[in-house]
Amino acid sequence: PYDSFVNPSSPSQESAARAPGKTPAGLIRLSDLSDARLADVLDLSDRFKAGVRRTELAGKSVGFLFFRGSLRTRTAFEVAVHQLGGQGVHMSAGSDFWEVEARDGVVMDGTAPEHVRDAAAVMSNYCDALAIRPRPAGNAWAVDRRDEGIHAWARHATVPIINMESALSHPLQALADLMTLRETFGRDLSGKRLAIVWTPSPTPAGPSVVHSILLAALRSGMQVSLAHPRGYELDEGVMSEAKALGAQHPTGGLEHANTSRDAAAGAHVVYARSWMSLENYGNKTRAASRVATERRDWLVDESLMQLGNEARLMHPMPIRRNLEVTDSVLDGPRSLVYQQAANRLPTQKGLLSLLLRGQ
Numbered sequence: 361p362y363d364s365f366v367n368p369s370s371p372s373q374e375s376a377a378r379a380p381g382k383t384p385a386g387l388i389r390l391s392d393l394s395d396a397r398l399a400d401v402l403d404l405s406d407r408f409k410a411g412v413r414r415t416e417l418a419g420k421s422v423g424f425l426f427f428r429g430s431l432r433t434r435t436a437f438e439v440a441v442h443q444l445g446g447q448g449v450h451m452s453a454g455s456d457f458w459e460v461e462a463r464d465g466v467v468m469d470g471t472a473p474e475h476v477r478d479a480a481a482v483m484s485n486y487c488d489a490l491a492i493r494p495r496p497a498g499n500a501w502a503v504d505r506r507d508e509g510i511h512a513w514a515r516h517a518t519v520p521i522i523n524m525e526s527a528l529s530h531p532l533q534a535l536a537d538l539m540t541l542r543e544t545f546g547r548d549l550s551g552k553r554l555a556i557v558w559t560p561s562p563t564p565a566g567p568s569v570v571h572s573i574l575l576a577a578l579r580s581g582m583q584v585s586l587a588h589p590r591g592y593e594l595d596e597g598v599m600s601e602a603k604a605l606g607a608q609h610p611t612g613g614l615e616h617a618n619t620s621r622d623a624a625a626g627a628h629v630v631y632a633r634s635w636m637s638l639e640n641y642g643n644k645t646r647a648a649s650r651v652a653t654e655r656r657d658w659l660v661d662e663s664l665m666q667l668g669n670e671a672r673l674m675h676p677m678p679i680r681r682n683l684e685v686t687d688s689v690l691d692g693p694r695s696l697v698y699q700q701a702a703n704r705l706p707t708q709k710g711l712l713s714l715l716l717r718g719q
């Protein structure tokens with residue numbers, strides 16, 4: 361059965377170029393969604409997962425621009441748009457489109473032949489929303505943390521912009537994580553204990569996922585315990601936000617632990633993730649990460665999970681088996697990682713549905 365509020369007569373954008381002006385609301389950070397809109401997305405996601413079919417993207421197109429690779433985000437979006445009756449246009453930088461210059465006012469005598477101002481304006485006339493996975497330059501965290509690339513797309517596009525993981529945030533992963541937590545513990549997450557634990561990797565991820573789940577959990581009133589080696593502190597601005605959010609909720613809050621074992625004690629969920637040292641960001645990151653892989657004391661194994669309160673394991677993937685988490689934990693009954701990955705589909709459908717219905 362199709363849902364009742366499908367609107368097959370929604371206006372087409374074929375006839376005229378979109379007028380420049382205020383970009384319709386998209387999603388750069390999870391905080392762009394009010395509590396009511398976040399609840400709407402999660403409710404829609406539950407309904408999609410339960411089998412509700414809707415075609416509100418009929419006649420609509422969504423452009424997906426990948427400046428970095430992806431397995432889950434890309435596949436989930438491709439299937440989501442198809443199942444909602446729309447068309448997805450997926451392109452990878454380097455092979456499918458030109459390099460794009462994001463700085464304003466520069467003489468474009470470098471390698472990029474196209475400016476984001478022009479690309480965003482043109483793409484806005486083909487697509488009803490644009491989703492971007494930018495590639496941070498990787499030279500200085502103080503620069504990359506500003507997420508200038510995706511903000512430039514949002515400034516110059518006239519359709520909603522969706523962040524498919526920038527240097528600072530991964531709001532799509534946070535949506536799937538919240539859905540998974542709600543499925544496991546119920547809608548009220550207040551007071552549940554979440555341990556966020558650093559894991560080693562020779563190719564560590566950026567801190568975006570950890571920033572987003574940290575803020576999402578605190579916003580939900582969870583008690584978060586954060587553990588990482590010295591030198592792997594998270595972004596200072598995000599930590600300030602986290603402390604403020606923790607102080608707002610009587611049931612929740614943020615504490616630091618020295619080891620993953622300390623963090624896991626009493627936890628309902630152990631959220632494992634590698635992330636790079638922001639202190640050693642840039643050229644030094646690779647060398648620091650090689651050293652970090654020797655940190656066997658940060659491996660998530662059965663003995664660590666036993667310290668929790670019937671703790672479940674979460675990880676956004678990709679995951680390095682037996683370096684970050686042991687096979688037996690990953691393949692055992694405590695693991696929620698496949699459920700998390702599966703929830704990327706209904707949550708991304710829920711988000712598209714919320715952003716594009718009635719446009």
Ligand code: CP
Nearest residue numbers: 430431432433676677
């Ligand atoms: N977790 C996540 O975003 O996976 P991909 O990088 O494969 O999209």
